[in-house]
Amino acid sequence: MLLDLLFPRTCVWCWKKWEYLCPECKKELYSHPEICPFCHQKSSDFQTCKSCAENQVLQWIIIWFAYKWVAKKLILKAKFAHKKDVISFMAKRLALLVQTNKQLKLKLENFELFVSYVPSHWRRRYYEKWYNQSMLLAKSLANELWIPMLELASKKSYTVSQLHLNRSERQKNLKWVFRVWDLSQVLNWATILLVDDVTTTGSTLSELAKTIHESRNDLNFWWAVIARNMW
Ligand SMILES: [Zn+2]
Numbered sequence: 009m010l011l012d013l014l015f016p017r018t019c020v021w022c023w024k025k026w027e028y029l030c031p032e033c034k035k036e037l038y039s040h041p042e043i044c045p046f047c048h049q050k051s052s053d054f055q056t057c058k059s060c061a062e063n064q065v066l067q068w069i070i071i072w073f074a075y076k077w078v079a080k081k082l083i084l085k086a087k088f089a090h091k092k093d094v095i096s097f098m099a100k101r102l103a104l105l106v107q108t109n110k111q112l113k114l115k116l117e118n119f120e121l122f123v124s125y126v127p128s129h130w131r132r133r134y135y136e137k138w139y140n141q142s143m144l145l146a147k148s149l150a151n152e153l154w155i156p157m158l159e160l161a162s163k164k165s166y167t168v169s170q171l172h173l174n175r176s177e178r179q180k181n182l183k184w185v186f187r188v189w190d191l192s193q194v195l196n197w198a199t200i201l202l203v204d205d206v207t208t209t210g211s212t213l214s215e216l217a218k219t220i221h222e223s224r225n226d227l228n229f230w231w232a233v234i235a236r237n238m239w
């Protein structure tokens with residue numbers, strides 16, 4: 009295949025001939041410590057701590073890795089080459105975290121769990137099939153868990169790139185950018201797992217959850233990310 013010629017199958021870290029990550033380097037993937045998604049203090053099971061829960065909609069987070077070393081390489085690799093293989097590997101590991109989390113396991117068994125992602129603007133939608141990493145990841149995770157993936161919102165307008173903004177500027181930049189779709193078909197009291205590949209402050213996901221919450225305040229939001237960027 010042409011793809012194999014352009015991007016030969018090597019381990020992303022040690023360059024050994026292997027599928028994206030060799031067994032030795034897989035051992036170098038360290039789990040992220042359990043923290044509150046907002047203030048980043050230790051919190052068991054990644055639950056949002058009591059004081060942050062007062063003004064946040066997202067209740068829990070699942071983080072697999074710190075965004076550095078091997079994990080960073082792996083996620084970057086998924087953006088450019090052998091996307092399907094890497095995404096399916098990441099989705100499988102994320103599925104395992106969901107299945108071994110007591111709360112989520114219960115919701116899975118009761119058919120109350122759904123997967124969604126951060127949408128991109130309609131003008132970018134055409135490319136979304138190939139480039140919206142969080143959508144691909146959400147889809148793959150939904151398949152792994154045998155649950156539906158929901159489209160909950162679309163993006164109203166382009167936002168300025170988040171990259172060079174600080175935390176409060178980021179939040180302002182994101183205000184009101186999502187348009188919520190008709191949610192009448194979504195089960196009452198359902199739990200939505202919002203999927204993303206990498207998070208820094210989590211302001212995008214948080215804003216999306218808040219916007220949806222304004223029209224359906226019975227829904228519960230969890231947050232599942234592959235890695236957290238340290239700052
Ligand atoms: Zn390796």
Ligand SMILES: [Zn+2]
Nearest residue numbers: 044047057060
């Ligand atoms: Zn907190």
